[in-house]
Amino acid sequence: xxxxxxxxxxxxxxxxxxxxxxxxxxxxxxxxxxxxxxxxxxxxxxxxxxxxxxxxxxxxxxxxxxxxxxxxxxxxxxxxxxxxxxxxxxxxxxxxxxxxxxxxxxxxxxxxxxxxxxxxxxxxxxxxxxxxxxxxxxxxxxxxxxxxxxxxxxxxxxxxxxxxxxxxxxxxxxxxxxxxxxxxxxxxxxxxxxxxxxxxxxxxxxxxxxxxxxxxxxxxxxxxxxxxxxxxxxxxxxxxxxxxxxxxxxxxxxxxxxxxxxxxxxxxxxxxxxxxxxxxxxxxxxxxxxxxxxxxxxxxxxxxxxxxxxxxxxxxxxxxxxxxxxxxxxxxxxxxxxxxxxxxxxxxxxxxxxxxxxxxxxxxxxxxxxxxxxxxxxxxxxxxxxxxxxxxxxxxxxxxxxxxxxxxxxxxxxxxxxxxxxxxxxxxxxxxxxxxxxxxxxxxxxxxxxxxxxxxxxxxxxxxxxxxxxxxxxxxxxxxxxxxxxxxx
Amino acid sequence: xxxxxxxxxxxxxxxxxxxxxxxxxxxxxxxxxxxxxxxxxxxxxxxxxxxxxxxxxxxxxxxxxxxxxxxxxxxxxxxxxxxxxxxxxxxxxxxxxxxxxxxxxxxxxxxxxxxxxxxxxxxxxxxxxxxxxxxxxxxxxxxxxxxxxxxxxxxxxxxxxxxxxxxxxx
Numbered sequence: 001x002x003x004x005x006x007x008x009x010x011x012x013x014x015x016x017x018x019x020x021x022x023x024x025x026x027x028x029x030x031x032x033x034x035x036x037x038x039x040x041x042x043x044x045x046x047x048x049x050x051x052x053x054x055x056x057x058x059x060x061x062x063x064x065x066x067x068x069x070x071x072x073x074x075x076x077x078x079x080x081x082x083x084x085x086x087x088x089x090x091x092x093x094x095x096x097x098x099x100x101x102x103x104x105x106x107x108x109x110x111x112x113x114x115x116x117x118x119x120x121x122x123x124x125x126x127x128x129x130x131x132x133x134x135x136x137x138x139x140x141x142x143x144x145x146x147x148x149x150x151x152x153x154x155x156x157x158x159x160x161x162x163x164x165x166x167x168x169x170x171x172x173x174x175x176x177x178x179x180x181x182x183x184x185x186x187x188x189x190x191x192x193x194x195x196x197x198x199x200x201x202x203x204x205x206x207x208x209x210x211x212x213x214x215x216x217x218x219x220x221x222x223x224x225x226x227x228x229x230x231x232x233x234x235x236x237x238x239x240x241x242x243x244x245x246x247x248x249x250x251x252x253x254x255x256x257x258x259x260x261x262x263x264x265x266x267x268x269x270x271x272x273x274x275x276x277x278x279x280x281x282x283x284x285x286x287x288x289x290x291x292x293x294x295x296x297x298x299x300x301x302x303x304x305x306x307x308x309x310x311x312x313x314x315x316x317x318x319x320x321x322x323x324x325x326x327x328x329x330x331x332x333x334x335x336x337x338x339x340x341x342x343x344x345x346x347x348x349x350x351x352x353x354x355x356x357x358x359x360x361x362x363x364x365x366x367x368x369x370x371x372x373x374x375x376x377x378x379x380x381x382x383x384x385x386x387x388x389x390x391x392x393x394x395x396x397x398x399x400x401x402x403x404x405x406x407x408x409x410x411x412x413x414x415x416x417x418x419x420x421x422x423x424x425x426x427x428x429x430x431x432x433x434x435x436x437x438x439x440x441x442x443x444x445x446x447x448x449x450x451x452x453x454x455x456x457x458x459x460x461x462x463x464x465x466x467x468x469x470x471x472x473x474x475x476x477x478x479x480x481x482x483x484x485x486x487x488x489x
Numbered sequence: 490x491x492x493x494x495x496x497x498x499x500x501x502x503x504x505x506x507x508x509x510x511x512x513x514x515x516x517x518x519x520x521x522x523x524x525x526x527x528x529x530x531x532x533x534x535x536x537x538x539x540x541x542x543x544x545x546x547x548x549x550x551x552x553x554x555x556x557x558x559x560x561x562x563x564x565x566x567x568x569x570x571x572x573x574x575x576x577x578x579x580x581x582x583x584x585x586x587x588x589x590x591x592x593x594x595x596x597x598x599x600x601x602x603x604x605x606x607x608x609x610x611x612x613x614x615x616x617x618x619x620x621x622x623x624x625x626x627x628x629x630x631x632x633x634x635x636x637x638x639x640x641x642x643x644x645x646x647x648x649x650x651x652x653x654x655x656x657x658x659x
Contacts (some may be wrong), residue, residue, distance in 0.1 A: 004559065016503035016504070016505050017503065017504045017505060017508070017569075017570050017589065017591060017594070018501040018502060018503050018504060018569055019496060019499070019501065019502065019506045019567065019569050019591045020500075020501060020502075020566065020567045020568070020569070021497040021498075021500040021501060021502040021506050021593075022494055022497035022498045022541060022544060022545075022567075023502075023503035023537065023541070023567050023568065024497075024504065024507055025494070025497055026536075026540050026541060027507055027511070027533070027537060030533040030536055030537060030607075031510055031511070031514050031533075033533075033536075034514060034518065034529060034533060035514070035517065036580075038517070038518065038521045038523065048517065052510050052513040052514060052517065054511050054512065055509070055513050056507070056509030056510040057506050057509075059509045060505050060506050060509060087503075090597075117491075118490075118491050118492050119491060119492075120492055120497060120502070121494065122491060122496055123491055123492040123493060123494055124491075124492075124493050124494035128494075128539075128540045129539075130536045130539055130540045131540075149510070153506050162503075179491055215517065215520070215521060216517065216520065219519060249520070279540040291515070346614070383613065438588075
């Protein structure tokens with residue numbers, strides 16, 4: 001599984017609100033039954049369920065649009081990431097599936113058929129007395145099955161991403177076979193249309209339009225986002241989307257430099273040395289900006305950091321963690337490593353930035369660089385809500401103070417809950433510190449291996465992806481996400 | 490071989506879109522002349538409870554001494570919610586406060602119903618069905634009373650109230 005897929009799945013799982021899957025499925029069934037109570041026509045009910053799925057998927061996307069900014073913008077890629085869409089919409093891993101590409105003549109994109117062997121929506125349907133929606137009353141060949149609400153959600157999420165990425169193609173997702181209707185699997189066909197074809201397709205569905213008009217009064221209209229002025233992140237986003245993470249990991253430093261140069265030329269319309277010339281004689285500020293932007297860039301991925309820091313308690317914990325790292329970073333990183341980092345920065349800038357600027361940076365000690373980076377990062381964290389001036393010497397004093405002030409409830413159940421969370425929180429601290437320690441060994445590996453095997457070799461430590469640095473970091477993040485999930489429960 | 494419903498009790502699903510679907514359904518019902526949404530949603534909850542209990546139940550009997558624990562377990566296991574519960578003996582009421590209700594998160598200007606109605610229908614049905622099988626005089630029966638507060642109404646938490654009776658239907 002690619003890094004991007006893994007990250008998106010973890011983020012959406014941890015930050016969505018989950019319930020037991022059987023409750024989900026039974027609620028879904030009840031919604032269909034209530035629709036059918038009104039329409040009394042099974043085929044109409046399925047059309048309406050799909051529309052409700054589309055609308056609810058669209059609402060979720062609107063509320064969390066920043067997460068989708070970093071999803072891949074090509075229809076083909078979106079289908080490749082169907083697994084993520086399934087998790088985003090359904091919150092459940094897609095256990096066993098296959099897809100087949102169907103060649104489409106005179107078309108930029110082919111159609112895809114997705115075959116999913118296990119469908120949670122259809123699980124056990126028909127075995128309980130309350131499963132009263134009768135599929136035998138649906139006669140039309142093109143009628144979708146029980147998962148049509150789900151296909152509506154998937155279609156809506158996929159098209160929202162395309163709209164957000166200013167892509168003029170749209171995806172139609174139709175449920176072709178349904179296990180509740182006797183199929184051997186859940187099967188979707190995904191057709192990719194350009195916007196004109198898409199509009200024509202929607203207009204041509206007279207019967208569906210009539211049904212929706214009769215019961216809803218209007219259809220969910222989708223507009224093409226007009227080309228508006230883009231900010232620098234929007235411009236860079238096409239190139240630095242985290243779905244390209246794997247590509248970056250594959251490329252050594254020189255190729256990375258070339259790529260950065262291309263980005264600056266393409267997106268900012270200037271030569272790299274012109275771009276870096278803006279920072280000449282302000283090299284210290286430039287390093288601070290890297291720290292500052294690093295935090296803000298992290299926050300760009302769904303605004304998760306900013307939202308988390310709105311919680312006063314979490315902001316304090318994060319603040320203490322940051323302070324601790326800032327104070328101890330120089331104790332546990334060998335000076336040689338820090339020098340290597342500095343050298344890495346110099347190597348990176350050579351050929352990209354003006355010579356005078358590179359010379360100025362060469363005068364920085366490794367300690368200077370680290371301190372400047374942390375200063376920048378601290379400024380960004382202050383922007384995002386951490387009040388560093390209000391923090392105590394350490395987190396234990398903070399907890400003690402809150403108890404005395406009565407800010408943490410003295411009610412035993414609340415105290416119990418807090419105590420229950422302590423092991424998870426300590427685990428998160430520990431894992432984060434271990435990640436940082438792992439990462440801090442990176443420059444030595446990069447510099448040594450650059451001339452031999454490149455950046456990927458360094459990251460994977462010549463053993464294997466799973467056992468190397470990348471694998472180690474992934475494992476640690478897996479554990480952190482697990483602990484967060486435990487706390488949220 | 491597809492999943493069974495028993496399999497589904499062992500896994501979680503993300504509710505974000507389904508929660509939105511409940512309010513879309515409420516809009517759809519409103520547009521099509523359904524007058525008593527509250528009754529409809531509670532009935533949906535009852536149906537969910539009737540099916541659910543065939544695959545999982547928290548205990549074999551509910552009486553006043555374990556009532557709070559049973560309700561806590563149902564909310565935790567089915568809805569992933571940690572709730573606080575108060576029993577008001579004088580009025581025979583159970584007040585459940587849920588800070589992260591699975592079916593209520595946002596307030597909508599055009600919908601005047603809380604998704605919690607489904608939950609109180611389901612929880613009541615599960616408890617009543619457990620005790621229907623137990624047939625004990627000390628058993629408690631509960632009925633949905635009201636959703637006093639809900640995040641769907643703009644409140645900070647959801648407060649769901651049940652009426653209880655010892656030894657039979659409330």
